Amino acid sequence: MLAYLLRRIAMTVPTLLLVSIAVFTLMRLIPGDPVQLMLGEGADPAQLELARQQMGLDQPLVTQYFVWLRHALTGDLGVSTTNGLAVLPLIWERFHVSAVIVLTAVALASLIAVPAGLIAAWRKDRPTDLAIIGAATLMLSVPSFWLGLLLLMFFGQYLHWLPVVGYVPMSEDFSQGLLYVILPIVTLVLVETGVLTRMSRASTIEVLRLEYVTHARAKGVPESQVLRRHVLPNAFNPTLTMIGLILGHLLSGIAVLETVFTLPGLGRLMIDSIFARDYPVLQGCLLFTACIYVVINLIVDMCYPLFDPRVSVQ
Amino acid sequence: MNLPTPPSLPPAARAAAALALGLGLAASAAFAQAPVGAGQTMRIQINSDIRSTDPGGNRDDNTDNVLTHVVEGLVALREDTSVGPMLASKVDTSADGLTYTFTLRDGVKFQNGAVLTADDVVWSWQRYLKPTSGWRCLPEFDGKGMTKVLAVEAPTPKTVVFKIERPSALFLTMMARPDCGGAAIVHRSSLGADGQWKEPVGTGPYKIKEWKRGQYIELTRFDGYSARPEARDGLTGGKKAEIENLRFVVIPDSAAAKAALYSGGIDAFISPSPADVVEMRGRSDVRVDTTPVMTMVALLLQTTDPLLKDVRIRRALALALDTPEIAKSVTEGLSAVNNSVVPSSSPFYSAVQAGGYKRDITGAKKLLAEAGYRGQPIKLVANKRYEALYSAAVLVQAMASEAGINVELEVLDWATQLDRYTKGQYQSMAFIYSARIDPSLNYEMVSGDKAAQPRKVWDNAAAQTRLTESMVSRDKARRQVLFDELHKQMLQDVPMVVLFNASDATAMRKSVTGFKGWAPAKPRFWNVRLDARG
Numbered sequence: 001m002l003a004y005l006l007r008r009i010a011m012t013v014p015t016l017l018l019v020s021i022a023v024f025t026l027m028r029l030i031p032g033d034p035v036q037l038m039l040g041e042g043a044d045p046a047q048l049e050l051a052r053q054q055m056g057l058d059q060p061l062v063t064q065y066f067v068w069l070r071h072a073l074t075g076d077l078g079v080s081t082t083n084g085l086a087v088l089p090l091i092w093e094r095f096h097v098s099a100v101i102v103l104t105a106v107a108l109a110s111l112i113a114v115p116a117g118l119i120a121a122w123r124k125d126r127p128t129d130l131a132i133i134g135a136a137t138l139m140l141s142v143p144s145f146w147l148g149l150l151l152l153m154f155f156g157q158y159l160h161w162l163p164v165v166g167y168v169p170m171s172e173d174f175s176q177g178l179l180y181v182i183l184p185i186v187t188l189v190l191v192e193t194g195v196l197t198r199m200s201r202a203s204t205i206e207v208l209r210l211e212y213v214t215h216a217r218a219k220g221v222p223e224s225q226v227l228r229r230h231v232l233p234n235a236f237n238p239t240l241t242m243i244g245l246i247l248g249h250l251l252s253g254i255a256v257l258e259t260v261f262t263l264p265g266l267g268r269l270m271i272d273s274i275f276a277r278d279y280p281v282l283q284g285c286l287l288f289t290a291c292i293y294v295v296i297n298l299i300v301d302m303c304y305p306l307f308d309p310r311v312s313v314q
Numbered sequence: 315m316n317l318p319t320p321p322s323l324p325p326a327a328r329a330a331a332a333l334a335l336g337l338g339l340a341a342s343a344a345f346a347q348a349p350v351g352a353g354q355t356m357r358i359q360i361n362s363d364i365r366s367t368d369p370g371g372n373r374d375d376n377t378d379n380v381l382t383h384v385v386e387g388l389v390a391l392r393e394d395t396s397v398g399p400m401l402a403s404k405v406d407t408s409a410d411g412l413t414y415t416f417t418l419r420d421g422v423k424f425q426n427g428a429v430l431t432a433d434d435v436v437w438s439w440q441r442y443l444k445p446t447s448g449w450r451c452l453p454e455f456d457g458k459g460m461t462k463v464l465a466v467e468a469p470t471p472k473t474v475v476f477k478i479e480r481p482s483a484l485f486l487t488m489m490a491r492p493d494c495g496g497a498a499i500v501h502r503s504s505l506g507a508d509g510q511w512k513e514p515v516g517t518g519p520y521k522i523k524e525w526k527r528g529q530y531i532e533l534t535r536f537d538g539y540s541a542r543p544e545a546r547d548g549l550t551g552g553k554k555a556e557i558e559n560l561r562f563v564v565i566p567d568s569a570a571a572k573a574a575l576y577s578g579g580i581d582a583f584i585s586p587s588p589a590d591v592v593e594m595r596g597r598s599d600v601r602v603d604t605t606p607v608m609t610m611v612a613l614l615l616q617t618t619d620p621l622l623k624d625v626r627i628r629r630a631l632a633l634a635l636d637t638p639e640i641a642k643s644v645t646e647g648l649s650a651v652n653n654s655v656v657p658s659s660s661p662f663y664s665a666v667q668a669g670g671y672k673r674d675i676t677g678a679k680k681l682l683a684e685a686g687y688r689g690q691p692i693k694l695v696a697n698k699r700y701e702a703l704y705s706a707a708v709l710v711q712a713m714a715s716e717a718g719i720n721v722e723l724e725v726l727d728w729a730t731q732l733d734r735y736t737k738g739q740y741q742s743m744a745f746i747y748s749a750r751i752d753p754s755l756n757y758e759m760v761s762g763d764k765a766a767q768p769r770k771v772w773d774n775a776a777a778q779t780r781l782t783e784s785m786v787s788r789d790k791a792r793r794q795v796l797f798d799e800l801h802k803q804m805l806q807d808v809p810m811v812v813l814f815n816a817s818d819a820t821a822m823r824k825s826v827t828g829f830k831g832w833a834p835a836k837p838r839f840w841n842v843r844l845d846a847r848g
Contacts, residue, residue: 032729264528
């Protein structure tokens with residue numbers, strides 16, 4: 001197990017290196033000059049040149065990459081060209097915001113979707129199934145930004161139950177902080193529940209067809225026990241894979257929702273840094289995102305044997 | 315056969331349900347305590363975070379807008395965009411225009427309690443004039459541009475003398491430019507022990523209370539502020555911090571900002587779209603202030619392009635456009651057409667400046683035929699960050715097609731478009747220029763040697779000579795003549811078609827009183843009151 005873990009961690013090094021090269025190159029291929037954006041449309045050429053020198057952007061691309069890599073290896077991802085802040089603490093601060101929302105939402109969505117999918121599969125083609133799968137399809141089809149805006153307008157603008165803009169970290173004020181994340185969490189839960197319910201239902205249907213389920217029923221095992229002991233663990237792994245993918249995807253930024261709900265999360269940081277051509281921040285964000293994917297995949301791989309003993313980590 | 319009993323909820327699901335219930339209860343409890351501090355903090359939307367707190371350094375419009383509440387310079391813009399004293403009580407200019415003597419006002423204090431002295435002014439200016447200062451307006455004062463500051467001296471604690479290399483009509487104007495940070499005078503404690511910028515310790519009516527990056531920047535009233543005795547006048551005059559705290563909240567999404575305004579989550583929404591303005595005017599709880607501003611929307615035509623270097627084609631394109639209709643449609647009637655580089659709100663906007671292009675499809679077709687135009691495509695670059703540019707580009711395309719001109723839209727993101735603009739890599743481009751406060755600066759933005767600076771739109775030696783004279787001459791009548799001649803020449807050359815000056819809107823809850831927009835598009839929240847929450 002430990003050897004496998006170390007091997008997987010070692011494999012991430014070339015992955016991240018390739019990601020860093022790709023990210024660095026792609027960023028420089030995008031037209032647009034961070035210095036020009038900073039100084040505006042009337043900037044003097046000499047001033048532009050001076051600013052480029054100060055930011056190291058006058059160096060050859062390869063030199064810029066190795067300078068960045070050397071610093072990155074020591075944990076220094078540079079400073080933002082937009083506001084001069086150190087990139088790593090900035091990313092970490094923004095990641096906290098996204099992580100609170102995403103982890104809560106995915107946990108809630110999983111807790112709703114897995115049993116819902118199980119019940120839908122168990123009552124396949126009956127009204128319960130149709131109701132669950134209909135609701136899931138509806139949730140899946142609604143764009144998250146639109147749903148977010150609707151919730152924002154209904155609960156914020158009309159009912160005045162929840163704040164419409166702003167953010168307070170829950171570490172500072174738990175009850176106030178909670179108010180600001182309810183709507184984003186609810187939006188994400190609704191959207192992701194749709195995806196996970198369908199996945200859970202499909203994998204459960206597969207398992208329900210297997211002989212050991214029929215055998216268990218024939219032995220007179222109560223249906224609830226059949227579902228809980230024999231079906232759920234075997235049907236859960238595909239859903240777990242999907243949860244891992246969703247987590248990786250969402251933790252790397254829920255840019256649209258963060259924009260709608262004015263949350264200072266990682267996604268909005270990435271979007272802002274793209275528009276501002278803030279190379280250090282964007283490079284840092286993308287590298288961080290790659291790390292998230294690697295770590296989550298690793299955790300998911302480690303979790304498989306817990307649910308299905310047939311899978312072993314080697 | 316009896317249906318089997320459905321499985322009971324597992325413990326984790328029960329915990330989730332409990333959490334969801336908890337969220338709901340917490341929401342209700344916290345909502346019950348929500349309206350705290352009402353009437354003391356005004357929340358103002360900005361569409362992106364400020365870039366820094368260094369005036370005129372790492373900046374953008376939002377940065378300028380916030381910092382004008384915190385710092386002040388020796389002089390500042392008046393309501394009519396002329397320049398008036400701010401920290402100075404008076405400004406004397408020598409007959410040769412090479413020496414400016416500023417007498418400082420009595421009783422002005424920095425936000426750390428220190429009294430403003432001439433030494434502070436000298437220190438601030440020495441910092442600005444360092445080659446590595448990063449000050450946006452350094453080239454205007456170090457000899458590369460308008461003039462060169464040879465010396466800044468403090469002969470007495472209340473007197474500062476500036477000696478410059480060559481006279482300039484724009485010396486004070488440049489000092490007052492909001493994008494130059496108003497050449498703010500800050501206390502030396504604005505820098506840390508390492509000599510790096512820390513936070514502005516200025517003389518403005520508000521000081522920085524808290525900056526939560528990406529979320530908001532909050533200013534609080536400076537109790538030791540020494541106001542000028544006059545009425546509010548642009549960025550100078552009497553300023554009173556009526557509201558204790560100003561919180562500039564970052565809300566990038568306009569739909570979310572609108573919802574926040576309607577729900578009372580914010581008190582002011584800066585620059586809503588024209589369509590939103592129309593909607594907001596129908597509401598009883600919101601008031602909208604609209605003001606013509608100096609921001610300029612124009613269609614740039616690349617005079618070095620193989621096709622557009624023929625002035626007949628450029629002129630045909632200008633004649634194909636119904637510019638009054640473009641201005642009206644794009645701004646929902648908030649702005650009127652202006653084909654001049656001189657903003658319609660400028661004191662130099664004369665009857666000559668009001669002259670422009672008149673739509674003439676027949677004339678356009680005739681010119682195209684003479685030029686041998688055979689429907690070659692003309693790429694028109696626009697972006698959607700500035701919705702007005704995209705809308706204007708669509709209308710230009712439609713109108714040009716009526717004259718047989720084949721315009722193809724190319725929609726880019728703003729950074730890419732700005733890069734193309736700077737390199738002059740376009741055929742035509744819908745572009746927006748930020749406000750400039752003097753017509754010389756407006757013309758300077760667009761006029762110059764393309765070989766040296768490809769971003770320049772108009773490369774005409776005679777025009778350049780007139781422009782240079784306008785920057786030196788201090789005779790207003792002569793400057794008017796020069797601007798009028800420049801305008802007539804530009805209409806002939808058609809390097810660009812100026813479409814309109816934007817109108818800036820600020821939407822506020824009805825509880826906000828005393829707000830007034832003005833031409834340079836710099837919202838001011840001093841002398842503004844917040845009554846009972848609307």
